[in-house]
Amino acid sequence: MKRREFVGLTGLATGALFLPAIPGLSATPVDPLRLLETVDPAIKKRLADAALNAAKSAGATYADVRIGRYLNQSIFTREKQVQNIASGESYGAGIRVIANGTWGFASTNTVTEAGMAKAAQLAVQIAKANAKVQKDQVKLAPQNGYGEVSWKTPIEKNSFEVPVKEKVELLLAANAKALDNGASFVNSSLFQINEQKYFASTDGSYIDQDIHRIWPTFSATAIDRSTGKFRTREALSAPMGLGYEYLTPKAADRINGPAGTGLVGYRNSYDILEDAALAAKQAKEKLTAKSVTPGKYDLVLDPNHLGLTIHESIGHATELDRVLGYEANYAGTSFATLEWKAKNAPYGSKLVNIVADKTQPGSLGAVGYDDEGVKTGQWDIIKEGKLVDYQKIRDQAAIVGQDHSDGCCYAQSWQDVQFQRMANISLKPGTSQMSVDDMVRGVEKGIYIAGRGSFSIDQQRYNFQFGGTVFYAIEKGKIAGMIEDVAYQANTQEFWNSCNAICDQSDYRLFGSFFDGKGQPSQVSAVSHGSSTTRFNGVNVINTARKV
């Protein structure tokens, strides 16, 4: 594509200073032309070696370097107008060292041999300062170098090559669908991320990776001015580790929700126009939906909802840094301690099989290697209801006496230090044939929930409360109309032990979290969670309506 043509098509990149503060999208606004540039790996190798050599000369016993070029483009619209389009670039390097048995880290946006060497020396200086008060020496699980290797998200269409005009027209068309179907207001947005990451370490790895993610979403609001009531229905899209092909709907990727809801789930492609039209109708319907009667219900949870429950109650609970106490001051610890695991108590019913996977196609967390140079893979977390493993990185593996990392190390940018982040954590589908209608037929008194809503869990992952986007009553095996003011409260172990049916592979989809926060200073990470529609019996539901 010629420069002039590209700039012409993407010249809407205006008003970036007014971009709302969105975690992970804080890179510097940039000329869209530069989004198609790349940096030669040979240059990055030379720069990385300058840092590694400087670190070793200053006294580091281990060092790694991440040279990162992080690109993002975000488009925001409301009703019939474009609110903001911002193209961002962040380029620099982070250098992590072990010196005197202690971690040190420094970053620089002066990506020259001199700049890299200076940052490496600062990282060693920081490590040595900290070593004076350090008690336990850092040890790493062994890791062989891979030499010069590369990995790329298997996308069909780079979203940064798609003209902005085309993307804007799609969002405005979605807004029009929502307005035509009764929405009073609609906001839509499209987030696109490209991480061009180069990793090198004193282990002998030089890893070049090109990672892509995309998230189209919207929010349709219906207002009844006479009562002052307003209700919103969010998009049912999942952010994905895909290219722009995600926005070309394919019939085979549509999965119908239960009869009587009109809902559609999406697998590897998403029809934003269809979802926007339905969202507007459902937002209006919510204005007059019956308020739920609190009590015990059987819950039938759509994958676009259950993903968040998996994320909070299993994904975070089985991160080894939390288990060991590294997150105690912020995100918290975990009930699933090493001692708890040794008791072999059931985490869930025998139907519950949870797998961690850093390679799952289309997922947000898919990479070839993590941010400390470990090749990624797949492993079991829960087998037939029993906790069998955690998610680990190199220094944690050494603490618990294991000889390898799981490849879960990640930093949101070159200027942040890498640490343990969640792999894609997914619930395996049921092995017996079961559709969502089959599942609903087996419910006497229940609620079907789709979409993410309000979510909150305690700092050890016991007590949680989740809402949702849309709720339908189930009575005597059938959908019996929309309800509202629903939230369910449970204890993680009781909840997963109440799991008594899982739909089969044909219903399996990914849910995604684009901005999962953790760490101090807080960093975001993107991760997917797969599941089929799943049933939980006898869960406590509260009514959230209030008068002010």
Added chain:
Amino acid sequence: MAILSKDEAQAILKKVLGFATADECEATLTGETGGNVRSARNSISTSGAVDNVSLAVEARFGKRSGVATCNEFDDATLRRCVQRAEEIARLAPESPEYMPLLGAQQYVGAPKSYAASTAGITPDYRAQQVGASMKICDEKKLSSAAFLNDGATFIAKRNSKGLEAYQQLTNLEFSITVRTPDGTGSGYATADYNDSGKFDAAALTRVAADKAAMSRNAKALEPGKYTVILEPAALVANTDASLLQALMSAMDARSADEGRSFLSKKGGGNKKGEKLFDERVTIYSDPSNPEIASLGFSGDGRAQKKTTWIEKGVVKNLYSSRFWAQKAGIPDLPRPDGWVMEGGTQSVQDMIKGTAKGILVTRLWYIRPVDPQTLLYTGLTRDGTFYIENGRIKHPVKNFRFNESPIIMLNNLEAIGKPVRVGGNLVPPLKIRDFTFTSLSDAV
């Protein structure tokens, strides 16, 4: 070159504007330098350093606008940056919400926003402070996890309409969670300052350690409506959403006028001028307040002035964009950086003494919106929850989940204590009746 002086910064900005050919042009220069240390298990886990300067140029032709940036400052790079912003602006669509750049503004001085002591912090200083904290926990056989973060920043703006702004700021924040080895007790303390001379990691560690020791072997109380004393860190957090920050974040005029806010009125309009809270509730912002000195101008160059948002329970002002302010015919007040909730003179200890039965809450956690219509939020207590009887802490209690709205909460006000700084705001401890706990948590 992270922290440039006013003269150095404005010299670069003048040069940038001199390269411009657009109808309007604005340049913003920002720089930061600082570092952090994180610890866990009484050992340092990670640390880092930050050092960066960046220039953003916005060029405008009519209602079209373009932005470009750079972080090198030779003449050729600056000229290219301006040219790129202008090229993008020429190709951009007209904005229906375009507002011309602001001219010269009068900004409130906030000399206390910068402290040389904070700007001069070294890796050794951070290690010494965190080391002193870890030593206390080692001696008491407790386990701590803490975070120390400090930095100095500057922001300079200049535009072709005559606007000129410059300010330096410094900040230090520290938080610590101390846990007992048996996992049954946990305590927390946090503080933040412009001036690191006020910081004492050891003193804060002792507070968290005492709470951890006191909170061992908590007893369960039935969920329900209780009188609570919410410490300032339970009302505002710099690590999570929070009840009072949620209220302040909802004071936007446009969403209220459009009918999608708790401040929207039946039939249209907003509730400005209505008494929505207890008459003891007064909240204002003032960037020159020496305790929470903050930026004297907003991102679009508007002056941050002393502004009363809620006075004696009445909604006095809403903030808005310049576009919406003009359209709605209201004052164009920017969203404040920090705010002050007026209070009394009582400490938390004084408030405990005056409580017959109640629950003391150190910290709230994982606070999320449940219903924007009523501003209902959910979350949990954490790191020090205690039962009060006859003016004394009787025993620790298991943590609760709450479902509560700050609107309801600020109508059930029993007492207001002395404000302290939290997250860049001055926040008093509050005693609230009928605070709604909906379930119990086994988490420590």
